[in-house]
Amino acid sequence: MSNWYEKINLKTAHILEQIKAHRFIQELMAGTLPKDIFYFYINQDAIYLSEYKKVLAQIGIKCYDENDTQFFLNAATGIINVENALHQNFLNQEIIKNEASITCELYISYLSRMAHTKSLEEGLAAVLPCFTIYQQIGDYILANQTNKNNNPYQDWINTYGGEAFANSVKSAIEITNKHTIKASHESINNMNKAFEKASKLEWMFWDSAYNKESWKI
Numbered sequence: 001m002s003n004w005y006e007k008i009n010l011k012t013a014h015i016l017e018q019i020k021a022h023r024f025i026q027e028l029m030a031g032t033l034p035k036d037i038f039y040f041y042i043n044q045d046a047i048y049l050s051e052y053k054k055v056l057a058q059i060g061i062k063c064y065d066e067n068d069t070q071f072f073l074n075a076a077t078g079i080i081n082v083e084n085a086l087h088q089n090f091l092n093q094e095i096i097k098n099e100a101s102i103t104c105e106l107y108i109s110y111l112s113r114m115a116h117t118k119s120l121e122e123g124l125a126a127v128l129p130c131f132t133i134y135q136q137i138g139d140y141i142l143a144n145q146t147n148k149n150n151n152p153y154q155d156w157i158n159t160y161g162g163e164a165f166a167n168s169v170k171s172a173i174e175i176t177n178k179h180t181i182k183a184s185h186e187s188i189n190n191m192n193k194a195f196e197k198a199s200k201l202e203w204m205f206w207d208s209a210y211n212k213e214s215w216k217i
């Protein structure tokens, strides 16, 4: 019998396929993604990460098992190191924007609402695609790229394609699966919806970067 994650991963496979096929990912893999688009993405991602770490900390606080709390608080503080590395990179890059794009705002607001106003199970399901999709995209690129020695985005690719990251994703999946064992049918339904919505928001995040999304007014 398959577990909750296996089922929802299968049910949302079409979203992952569309992310893999997206021009952002295809061009990132080929190394041809325009630099301005990549920097737009990194800039928005820095804004996303600064909020996402607070969301993970909130999920950690809500956990009953102290190992689960430790996992999410570690993941949250781990993001601070990533953020600092991103900012180092930015110091000699063009202008840094402090304003979240529409999609970035939508995604972080959604996750924050899920973590603060919904059950722990729903919160876990909402934050999980951030882990699983990046791992699947990292692995997909590593398995299909032919330019590992001269791709300008290789550092980014290696961050999410490696084994260390895979272990962290495995723990996030196990913790979430564990919380589905005693969950009601309604709660599972809500978890499915949250996972699916966050997966769609992951697609939208790449797409909004590719189009350098701007506020309409």
Ligand SMILES: Cc1ncc(C[n+]2csc(CCO)c2C)c(N)n1
Binding pocket: 045, 048, 049, 052, 075, 078, 079, 129, 130, 131, 132, 134, 168, 202, 205
């Ligand atoms: C929009 C967006 N979604 C997911 C990630 C990947 N990610 C960010 S924090 C974290 C967990 C701790 O490593 C993971 C997997 C990203 N960078 N940007």
